[in-house]
Amino acid sequence: ETGVTQTPRHLVMGMTNKKSLKCEQHLGHNAMYWYKQSAKKPLELMFVYSLEERVENNSVPSRFSPECPNSSHLFLHLHTLQPEDSALYLCASSGWGDEKLFFGSGTQLSVL
C-alpha cells in the first residue's frame, strides 16, 4: 500500500455517461496529480494541484474536469468521453519540496 487510494478500480462507461474517479491520500501530502497511461505510450500528465489550487492543466480536453476540495481528495469528473479516452488513470501525490511521487493503483477505464 502506498497510502494513495483510487476508486473505482475498473469502470466501463458509454460515451453519453457521466462518471467520477476518486483519489484519496493519507500521507499528509499537499500536491496531487492525475496521469493518463495508454497502451504503448508514456504516462501523460493531465492535472496538478498544489495546496488545492490547480497549477497545471496540460491541454486536456474539457470533457475531463478535475476537482480538489481539500489536500487529501482529488476527483476527475468525466462526461461525453470518446473511445480513445480508454486508459489507466493514475492519481499520485507528493509532499512539499519532495519530488518523489506516490501513486494509487489506478482506475482502468473503458469507454464503449
Place this chain on the structure above:
Amino acid sequence: SQQGEEDPQALSIQEGENATMNCSYKTSINNLQWYRQNSGRGLVHLILIRSNEREKHSGRLRVTLDTSKKSSSLLITASRAADTASYFCATFPDTGRRALTFGSGTRLQVQP
C-alpha cells in the same frame, strides 16, 4: 514531447542474471527517478538521483547518471522472478514545469 526514452523496450533474462535498462532525456534536469510498475497497477518509486550525483545504490539496484550525455542506467543485480515488471525513468526539470515527465518504459521478464 517525450522527455525520457528507455532502452530496450523489452528485456527477458533468467533468474540470477543482471538486468540493465537505459534512459535518455533531452532537457536539463534537477533529478532523475526510476519507478517500477506491476501489470495494471500504479507505479512505485525505486530511487532518485540528483543532477550532481553520478551513481547511487539501493539494495540490488544501482543507478548511474551522465548529465553530459543526458543518460541514465538502472542495473538490477541477481534478478528474481518477482522483479518482473515495467520500469520507467522520469525526469524532474530544473526550470519551468515542476512535475515529472515519464518515458515509455522497459518491460522486464525474469524467467524462473
